[in-house]
Amino acid sequence: MWYAGIGWGADGYEIVAVDGAGAPVAPPNRFDGTGTAEPVAYLRSLAERNGGDLIAVIDSTNGVVDGELMAAGVTVYRADPWDVAPRPAFGSPPATALAEAARSRLSRLTRLSLDSGTLGGREDQADADIDRGAPVERELIARGRCIVHAGRAQPEVALTFDDGPHPVHTPRVLDVLRRYRVTATFFCVGLHVRAHPGIAARIADEGHTLGNHTWSHPYLPDLGRDEVLGQVDRTAEALRRATGETPTLLRPPYGGRSPEVLSWLAEAGQTTVLWDVEAADWAMVGAPAIVRNVVDGTDFGSIILLHDGGGDRSQTADALPGILEFLLVRGCRFVPVDHLLASVRVPTQA
Structure with a gap:
């Protein structure tokens, strides 16, 4: 078996691959400013060289490559965090440390699947963090600094896309939105904006809103205050360079939040954007199921979560016309998230 550690930093990715004895099977390889296609292709080629016997390892601060790899x-x-050496001030643990963690103590790591997503196995912890943050979340909603959905009186919904920009899937999504004359909100990953600034600029040029989705798509409760704000600030700067605008809307990856994270984001001037309609398109459930998930769950004031990056999003692009046609027939108007903020209310308990 070969083991490949995938590290990330301010410029891109580093991959180190070793065999079962810890010897390198290829020189360390850096992918700076390339997006995910090249590192994914490289890892796939390593797997093919070894007859498919390759395990790639990310850490919990990296949610940008696992979907495409799988x-x-x-x-x-x-x-x-408890599986590998401490992280640097900005970036993941070294790729070498991640490869060694897999080689020497694989049983302590978590195997991922498209069904479970990057946080597979940590759902209970994520739910507990959200529960702890509920009082802060309610207070921020009342102040207009957090939103789950808007009021239900107006026939308005917000269509949102996470994890882009992607060089293939985002343009497809934009083409559909332009054809139907619909505006949306795109929560962008900084590493992807750095790799594809022209696509981020197109999103803005076509009248859509851009939001911050952090630099490397980490589980934010794993990070300290400076790490969280570093993720936010670097992504904001990448978006400013690409579009001329600095976003103040932020969606935490996986919706991961705690009282500390919510407070840090609010203190930094960010409005946390969550959702009440989950399409589950990240699990690649098929275009018909994506359409059903959205149209069955959407009410006036809903915020709909879809994805234009982080994996193969061809099913999302295929589903989008059906989603739009169903909801337009219902009389829904598609608006950016910031338009909904004026009618925010505290969600009632089930």
């Missing part, structure tokens, strides 16, 4: 047939494991 879609390409590569086995992926996740290391959590």
